[in-house]
Amino acid sequence: MLESLYNFKKELNKRGIFFCFSGPMSQDLLVEIGDTLKNKMKLEDTSSSTIIKVFSMFVEQTQNIIHYSAEKFSNQPEETTELSSGIIVVGSENDHYFVLCGNMVDNESVNTLREQLTTLQKMNKDELKRYYKEQRRKGTPENSKGAGLGFIELARKAVKPIEFNFQEVDGNVSFFSLKTVI
Amino acid sequence: MDNWKIEATKHTPDVYFDANNNVLELKGESYPENIAEFSAPIFSWLEEYLEQLKDTAFVVNIELTYFNSSSSKMLLDLFDRLEEEVAENGKNITVNWIYDADNDSAEEYGEEFQEDLESLTFNLVQKDE
Numbered sequence: 335m336l337e338s339l340y341n342f343k344k345e346l347n348k349r350g351i352f353f354c355f356s357g358p359m360s361q362d363l364l365v366e367i368g369d370t371l372k373n374k375m376k377l378e379d380t381s382s383s384t385i386i387k388v389f390s391m392f393v394e395q396t397q398n399i400i401h402y403s404a405e406k407f408s409n410q411p412e413e414t415t416e417l418s419s420g421i422i423v424v425g426s427e428n429d430h431y432f433v434l435c436g437n438m439v440d441n442e443s444v445n446t447l448r449e450q451l452t453t454l455q456k457m458n459k460d461e462l463k464r465y466y467k468e469q470r471r472k473g474t475p476e477n478s479k480g481a482g483l484g485f486i487e488l489a490r491k492a493v494k495p496i497e498f499n500f501q502e503v504d505g506n507v508s509f510f511s512l513k514t515v516i
Numbered sequence: 517m518d519n520w521k522i523e524a525t526k527h528t529p530d531v532y533f534d535a536n537n538n539v540l541e542l543k544g545e546s547y548p549e550n551i552a553e554f555s556a557p558i559f560s561w562l563e564e565y566l567e568q569l570k571d572t573a574f575v576v577n578i579e580l581t582y583f584n585s586s587s588s589k590m591l592l593d594l595f596d597r598l599e600e601e602v603a604e605n606g607k608n609i610t611v612n613w614i615y616d617a618d619n620d621s622a623e624e625y626g627e628e629f630q631e632d633l634e635s636l637t638f639n640l641v642q643k644d645e
Contacts, residue, residue: 365527394585
């Protein structure tokens with residue numbers, strides 16, 4: 335266990351990952367981690383424009399975990415406190431920052447998510463802008479806890495199309511992962 | 517109406533209404549987990565304010581360095597509400613979208629709001645260094 339932790343760190347370094355979190359996520363954690371990431375990038379003399387874009391990716395992807403992860407801890411039956419679990423990773427490769435997130439989703443939602451993300455992958459920047467404005471004009475979609483704009487926002491800010499993957503875990507859930515490059 | 521204020525938190529902006537000058541200001545960052553919870557008091561204050569607003573010029577200054585996608589929807593709802601008041605009731609309302617020169621995201625989002633609004637005066641104001 336102890337030795338494998340060092341191997342794990344080496345593996346992260348090799349992939350350019352300088353931040354990695356796995357476990358129950360909360361808005362409070364998001365705020366503190368976000369601050370730390372901004373400070374880290376400032377120390378590296380990253381332009382403030384890039385810092386805001388990376389921070390924006392981090393916020394949208396982390397709030398996605400908080401809102402939609404199928405892996406939740408709650409004090410049933412009261413369900414007053416609920417924590418969502420997921421993985422969030424930030425790193426740099428080839429002079430670009432990247433943000434990677436992963437969480438469990440119900441198998442029933444895989445097809446819809448795949449369709450949504452494939453549509454976004456195929457759009458150019460102008461199409462994404464138009465689509466973003468259209469969706470923003472519409473009311474909040476059903477089942478959405480935000481404005482339903484998170485994925486479009488990610489696609490717009492990223493320098494290349496969003497990459498994503500689904501791995502079926504069992505008959506109920508799949509592991510959903512998504513990568514954006516800034 | 518009286519002065520009115522919501523203190524900023526790390527993830528919500530400062531909201532301040534200056535009754536002497538009829539200026540409402542939103543300043544800071546906006547990325548709460550639940551945007552409706554944050555914006556509900558702003559919208560209910562706004563309804564009361566617009567109700568009594570006559571010919572006086574009302575200015576809304578927005579200076580947000582970062583806002584998440586659900587805050588962007590909230591801002592559009594706010595601007596739509598103000599636009600309605602200008603178009604239908606002839607009110608004198610101006611929005612100033614204030615951004616730093618090195619924040620191209622904020623500038624771009626300002627331009628996009630501007631494109632979507634017709635009757636409401638929506639100024640893009642770049643801050644001096």
